[in-house]
Amino acid sequence: MxxxxxxxxxxxxxxxxxxxxxxxxxxxxxxxxxxxAIGGPFHLVDQTGAARDAGLLKKKWSAVFFGFTYCPEACPTTLLALGQTEKLLGPKADDFQTVFISVDPGRDTPKVLANYLSNSAFPRHTVGLTGADSQVAEAAHAYRVFYQKAGDGPDYQINHSTITYLMNPTGDFVCVLPYGETPQAMAGQIEAAMKLGPHAQSCRA
Missing domain, CATH: 1.20.5 (Single alpha-helices involved in coiled-coils or other helix-helix interfaces)
Structure with missing residues (x-):
């Protein structure tokens, strides 16, 4: 050859x-x-002590965010932005909720969550969730969220993911609402998804 x-x-x-x-x-x-895929089963309790699972995402558009009440910056900043976003949605806010899942169950009891989320600048329609370590780990795994304890003693911090997930009324992932996004931008993305209907999987109309 x-x-x-x-x-x-x-x-x-x-x-x-x-x-x-x-x-x-x-x-x-x-x-x-x-x-x-983002999302999945979880079994936690809300700020009233009631047992809640992924069914709470049904019938409403949900902004799911993982954080903790002792968080110095990312968590209050995100909740303040979502509070403004809720107001910008106007009447559509009745179909929208914020779901705040604590990654610090050792300190964030239902009572602590209730007090923290009572801030008038935070979203009015907020469900705070906490639970046992294993239950929080289950939820974090379902949403591909990273969190890790940093430091010792009562003033320890938690390093964690800072993005917010928009979920549709069927409980499926729609899009990411990045940390630092303006309320106007988030409201626009949520409204665009709403226009696509309850099965939307995009924030672009």
């Missing part, structure tokens, strides 16, 4: 390997994206 033929065969083999590799990679990435 001539050298030219060998070169052509080598090139074809390399091309086949590259194409096959890309196909496999896409398959793996596709499987990963499916397995990394």
């Amino acid at each position: 001539s050298r030219t033929v060998w070169v052509i065969l080598a090139i074809l083999a390399l091309a086949f390997a590259v194409i096959t590799g890309l196909a496999v990679q896409r398959g793996v990435l596709g499987a990963q994206s499916q397995s990394a």
Whole structure:
């Protein structure tokens, strides 16, 4: 067999390997994206002490945020922004709720959550959730949220994810509301999703 033929065969083999590799990679990435869906079951208690699960996301648009009441900046900033967002939604706010899930169950009892969320600048329609360590871990896992205790003693902090997830009235993920987004931008994204209907999976009308 001539050298030219060998070169052509080598090139074809390399091309086949590259194409096959890309196909496999896409398959793996596709499987990963499916397995990394946002949302899922959880079993917690709200600020009144009542047991709540993922069913509370049904029939309302929900902004789901993980934080804690001793949070110095990200949590109050996010809740203040969502409070303004709720006002900007006007009558549509009746179909919208904020779900604040504590990643600090050791300190955030239902009573502590109730007191914290009573801030008049925070969203009026807010469900605060807490529970046992394992229950909080279950919820955080479902939403792919990172959190980790930092420091010792009573004044420890919690490092955690700061994004907010918009979920539709069927309990499915719609889009991310990034930390630092303005209330006007968030209201616009929520209204755009509402226009698409209860099964929307995008914040773009």
